Amino acid sequence: MSALSGIRVVDVTNNQAGPSCGQMLAWLGADVIKVEEPGKGDPARTTHKDRPDADSLFYLSFNGNKRSLTINLKNPRGKDVFRRLLTTADVLLENFGPGVIDRLGFGYPALKQLNPRLVYASIKGFGSHGPYSDYKSYEPIAQAMGGAMSVTGYPDSPPTYVWPSIGDSGTGMHCVIGILAALMQRHATGEGQQVEVSMQDAVVNLCRVSLRDHQRLGKPPERAGNQLGTAVPGKTYRCHPGGPNDYVFIFTQQQMWHPFLRAMGREDLIGDARYEAGDARWRNRDEVNAMVEAWTMERSKHEVMKILAGAGVPCGACLDTGEVLSDPHLHAREMIVEVQHPVRGRYITAGNPVKLSASPTKISAAPLLGQHRREILNELGYGQTEIDALESEGTV
Missing domain, CATH: 3.40.50.10540 (Crotonobetainyl-coa:carnitine coa-transferase; domain 1)
Incomplete structure (x- = not known):
């Protein structure tokens, strides 16, 4: 039944x-x-x-x-x-x-x-x-x-x-x-x-979130492409080998910043005042995004996703439609x-x-x-x- x-x-x-x-x-x-x-x-x-x-x-x-x-x-x-x-x-x-x-x-x-x-x-x-x-x-x-x-x-x-x-x-x-x-x-x-x-x-x-932002900001929200708020990392990053859908989306909240650095092998940046706080990373977002993309470009999107998922950092490979149709999950x-x-x-x-x-x-x-x-x-x-x-x- x-x-x-x-x-x-x-x-x-x-x-x-x-x-x-x-x-x-x-x-x-x-x-x-x-x-x-x-x-x-x-x-x-x-x-x-x-x-x-x-x-x-x-x-x-x-x-x-x-x-x-x-x-x-x-x-x-x-x-x-x-x-x-x-x-x-x-x-x-x-x-x-x-x-x-x-x-x-x-x-x-x-x-x-x-x-x-x-x-x-x-x-x-x-x-x-x-x-x-x-x-x-x-x-x-x-x-x-x-x-x-x-x-x-x-x-x-x-x-x-x-x-x-x-x-x-x-x-x-x-x-x-x-x-x-x-x-x-x-x-x-x-x-x-x-x-x-x-x-x-x-x-x-x-569209409730966007309507909320209009009331919060007092004006229509500006289009921001793939940037999610002021989170850094919080956008798409290119991956190897650089095809049209070889990207990942990485979203890191403050409590995830240290695990993210460890996953990238950049423990040396833990505590660095330029990147330690969220507002600091936003001010220096071009540097942070370039550093992240240099790392992702050395790996496939599935490799990046697996590494970051294992570290507890939200990350999704940008699957094309063919990959969706064949995805084992x-x-x-x-x-x-x-x-x-x-x-x-x-x-x-x-x-x-x-x-x-x-x-x-x-x-x-x-x-x-x-x-x-x-x-x-x-x-x-x-x-x-x-x-x-x-x-x-x-x-x-």
Whole structure:
């Protein structure tokens, strides 16, 4: 039995923010039914497609462990099928553009009457109310409007986009939290509720430290590149052999300074007034950083990390994406896993970062378009003749 066994989620989202939320719920054991347009499906199926006979790796990355049902939501009979599905659902997850789902006839007031226990979860660019509620959003828009870009980059560079998807997948994980809370509250009240997460809100929540700094300093924080505050060492340092990702990030607090010097073989500097205190190292940071980098450049990033980790000094090798996919620690933790796909065969993907001792996750492939159509319609009480008719008329 999995943590969310018995919970049915109807997922009508596409691209990344919504699908990442649905995938996490599926990994936790929910029955997530991905509803897609017949013949087309989630646009992510063709985004950056690397082979003509299979869904894209982008689609596979955010739709594992789900089942697929195709329904034409603009067709009256399709709407009937969708309503019947929703009467069996615990959660509806949607990320349509502003006003779209209401025009289809599936806004929250209508579905609350249909299924009072339904948790109705919406992911929007800017939410359903407020001055920007009619605006559309994508990942970089959310980062720009949430303040993340303004604090990312170097002092002489423009505001910089962050490639990890804090606006899309970050919003999806916030929505998971809201859905789980609403399901818990339903135990007490017997009723569902509406859950809404905006991409801008989610990015702002992840920028709390920068917002704190604005209030502390009385002005927007300046972009500082890889420098972490005034810690020295507290940035990236080049390593041997000097490739584009041959770097480590070293962060040394005051109590770590002596162990750090010993790890470098520079015990002679212990007690040196030029470097002993944090403010002194900051004043002399160019000297300290040059000394540190002269040492790191003689070693690979993995050697540096191992030496400093053994001394209790926080240090991380800057892994490129290939190194992440082959990292033995991530494989040992089943964070990088191999999955069998019916068309593509075996492929590598990221696993579930949430580890539950009594509910382990087994990652399965994202579904083919409409792969579970007949199976799910049978569960809803449709007979074979009815299903044949629905298919022939393009309803499902």
